[in-house]
Amino acid sequence: MLSKNIETFLSCDKGLIMKRDLYRIKKKWEEAGTVLFGAPFDSTTSYRPGSRFGSSAIRRESYGIESYSPYQDKDLEDIAVFDSGDIELPLGDAALSLAQIEERASAILEAGKRPFLLGGEHLVTLGAFRAAFAKYPDIHILHFDAHADLRDDYLGVQLSHACVLRRCWELVGDGKIFQFGIRSGDREEFRWGASHVNTHKFDLHGLEERLEQLGDTPVYFTLDLDVLDPSVFPGTGTPEPGGVSFEELRKAVTLVCQKANVVACDVNELSPPYDQSGVSTMVACKVVREMLLALN
Numbered sequence: 001m002l003s004k005n006i007e008t009f010l011s012c013d014k015g016l017i018m019k020r021d022l023y024r025i026k027k028k029w030e031e032a033g034t035v036l037f038g039a040p041f042d043s044t045t046s047y048r049p050g051s052r053f054g055s056s057a058i059r060r061e062s063y064g065i066e067s068y069s070p071y072q073d074k075d076l077e078d079i080a081v082f083d084s085g086d087i088e089l090p091l092g093d094a095a096l097s098l099a100q101i102e103e104r105a106s107a108i109l110e111a112g113k114r115p116f117l118l119g120g121e122h123l124v125t126l127g128a129f130r131a132a133f134a135k136y137p138d139i140h141i142l143h144f145d146a147h148a149d150l151r152d153d154y155l156g157v158q159l160s161h162a163c164v165l166r167r168c169w170e171l172v173g174d175g176k177i178f179q180f181g182i183r184s185g186d187r188e189e190f191r192w193g194a195s196h197v198n199t200h201k202f203d204l205h206g207l208e209e210r211l212e213q214l215g216d217t218p219v220y221f222t223l224d225l226d227v228l229d230p231s232v233f234p235g236t237g238t239p240e241p242g243g244v245s246f247e248e249l250r251k252a253v254t255l256v257c258q259k260a261n262v263v264a265c266d267v268n269e270l271s272p273p274y275d276q277s278g279v280s281t282m283v284a285c286k287v288v289r290e291m292l293l294a295l296n
Contacts, residue, residue, distance in 0.1 A: 007056060007059040007060060007083075007085065007086075008036075008059060008083040008085075009036055009058065009059050009062050009081070009083050009288065009292075010062035010063055010065065010067055010076060010285070010289070011067040011075075011076035011077050011081070012036060012076070012081045012082065012083040028080070028082055029082050029111075031080035031082075032080045032081055032082035032113060033080060033081075033113060033114060033295075033296055034081050034082075034113065034114045034116050034292060034295055034296060035081070035082045035083075035084055035108045035111075035113045035114065035115055035116065036081065036082070036083040036084065036116045036117075036118060037083075037084045037085065037086070037087065037104050037105075037108070037115065037116070037117060037118070038055030038056065038059075038085065038086035038087065038117070038118045038119075038120070039055065039086070039087055039089060039097070039101050039117055039118070039119055039120040039124040039127070039128075040052040040053065040054070040055050040056065040086050040087075040089060040120055041089050041091060041094075041097050041101075041119070041120045041121060041123070041124050042091075042120065042121040042237070042271075043091050043092060043094060043097075043121075044094060044121060044123050044154075044157065044159065044160040044161050044162075045121050045161060045237050046154060046155075046160070046161070046162060046238070047237055047238045048237040048238070048271060048274060049237065049271070050237060050271035050272065050273040050274060051119060051120055051121045051236075051237055051268065051269050051270060051271045052091070052120065052121075053271070053272050053273065054118065054119055054120060054268070054269070054270035054271060054272065054284070055086055055118035055119065055120060056086065057270065057272040057281045057284075058118055058267075058270065058281065058284050058285055058288060059083070059118075061278065061281045061282060061285055062285045062288070062289070064282065064285070065282065065285050065286060065289065067289075069289060069290060069293050071250065071254070071290060072254065072290065072293050072294065074293040075293075076289065076292060076293065079292070079293065079296040080296070081116075081292055081296065082113075084104070084108075087100050087101060087104055089101075094123065094159040095159060097124075097127070098123070098124075098126055098127035098130070098159070099127065100127070101117070101124055101127025101128055102127040102128065102130045102131045103131075105117065105127065105128040105130075105131035105132065105264065106131040106134065106135075109131055109132065109135050109263075109264070110135075114262065114263060114264060114265070114295065115128055115131070115132070115264045115265075116264075116265055116266070116267075116291075116292070116295075117264075117265070117266035117267075117268070118266070118267055118268070118288070119266060119267065119268025119269060119270075120268050120269075121161045121237065121268065121269060122145070122149060122161040122164050122222075122224050122268050122269055123159060123160060123161040123163075123164050124266065124268060125164050125168070125222045125266050125268065126159075126164050126167050126168060128220075128264055128266055129141070129168050129171070129220050129222075129264070130171070131264070132218075132220050132263055132264040133171050133172065133220075135263075136218035136263055138217065138218060139172065139176070139217075139218045139219065139220055139263065140172070140176045140177070140178065140214060140217050140218070140219055140220070141165070141168060141172065141176060141177045141178065141219070141220050141221075141222065142178050142180070142210075142219055142220070142221045142222070142256060142260065143165060143177060143178065143179045143180070143222050143224075144179075144180050144181050144204070144222070144223045144224065144227045144249070144252070144253075145179065145180075145181060145182060145222075145223075145224035145226065145227050146181060146182065146183055146184050146224065146226045146227050146238070146240035146243055147162070147182065147184045147185055147224070147226070147238065147240065148165065148179065148182050148184070148185035148189045148190065148193055148199065149161065149162055149163065149164050149165040149166070149185075149224075150163075150165050150166045150169070150185065150189040150192060150193045150197065151163045151166060151185075151186065151188075151189055152166055165177060165179070165197070169196060169197060174195075174196050174197075175196075175197075175198070177196075177197040177198065178197070178198045178200075178210055179193075179197060179198065179199040179200060180200045180203070180204045180206075180207060180227075180252075181200075181201075181202065181203060181204055181227040181243065181244055182199050182200070182201050182202070183201060183202050183240055183242050183243070184240045198210075202242065203244060203248075204244055204248055204249070204252045207252055207255060207256070208255060208259075211255065211256065211259045211260050214260060214261075215261075216261050217261060218261055218263045219256075219260040219261055219262050219263065220262075220263065220264050220265065221253075221256055221257070221260065221262050221264075221265040221266075222265065222266050222268070223253065223265070223266065223267045223268070223287070223291075224268055224269045225267065225268065225269050225270055225280075225283070225284055225287070226238060226239060226240055226243070226269050227243055227244055227249065228243045228244060228245075228246065228249055228283070229241065229242065229243035229244065229245065230243065232245060232246050232283060233246075233275075233280050233283050233284075234274060234275045234279075234280055235270060235271055235272055235273075235274045235275030235279075235280025235281065236269050236270065236271050236274065236280070237269060237271045237274075238269075246283060246286075249287065250286070250287065250290055253287060253290060253291050253294070254290055254291075254294045256294075257290075257291050257294030257295045258294045262295060265291065265295075267284065267287060267288055267291070270284045
């Protein structure tokens with residue numbers, strides 16, 4: 001399950017100081033309820049590439065934040081999370097890359113654990129979601145994003161980050177995708193979506209009521225970090241003004257991870273090259289930390 005040249009997220013490497021220590025690695029794996037893995041893929045990016053560097057940046061820079069969250073009064077040192085590293089993906093082949101992501105997510109699910117995917121562009125969600133759908137046919141999707149991602153194709157290509165939720169809809173059907181924060185898309189996306197998915201535009205209001213309705217239904221939670229306003233999170237490939245604040249997002253992801261039956265999730269679309277200050281990466285690190293703590 002471990003990749004070559006593995007990097008690990010903050011406090012997810014206890015017992016992994018020496019890769020040769022197979023006993024400790026196995027023990028860490030067995031104890032973990034959540035398993036991180038990375039998909040460094042951005043080959044269908046339509047504006048600015050660079051999200052392939054997101055997962056490694058989140059791991060590397062996570063050591064610049066504390067493992068303790070004063071928001072939740074919890075510490076990563078006290079929970080069991082296994083980081084299985086990045087998948088080595090064939091960047092020129094979207095279909096094969098998705099198959100490899102699905103294979104890793106399936107292995108994690110078959111072990112009775114929760115896959116937590118670090119992207120990568122948003123298309124990577126499709127691979128992990130296929131695995132979750134195979135195990136949980138009644139799964140619903142919670143989707144935070146600036147963009148609807150409901151196009152049938154983008155420039156004739158159906159495996160595109162601009163089409164990822166449309167491909168997921170082809171699996172689950174009507175009434176099982178709930179979008180929040182959406183503020184960008186072409187006219188046909190919004191018209192099509194009105195009959196097939198539930199889209200809450202511009203903000204995250206109504207989330208708590210939706211979570212109550214979902215109850216114990218299995219949920220795949222996909223978070224595109226460009227739901228944040230670019231003043232908070234400029235390091236992304238397709239920035240969209242008018243987004244939510246960090247505090248709004250922090251509260252919302254904590255609520256989802258505490259209240260929903262999240263069986264798999266992802267965080268994607270950090271593109272570190274577009275924020276040389278490093279602030280966007282630190283935002284992503286804190287979001288991942290808060291999600292991990294709320295899930296466990």
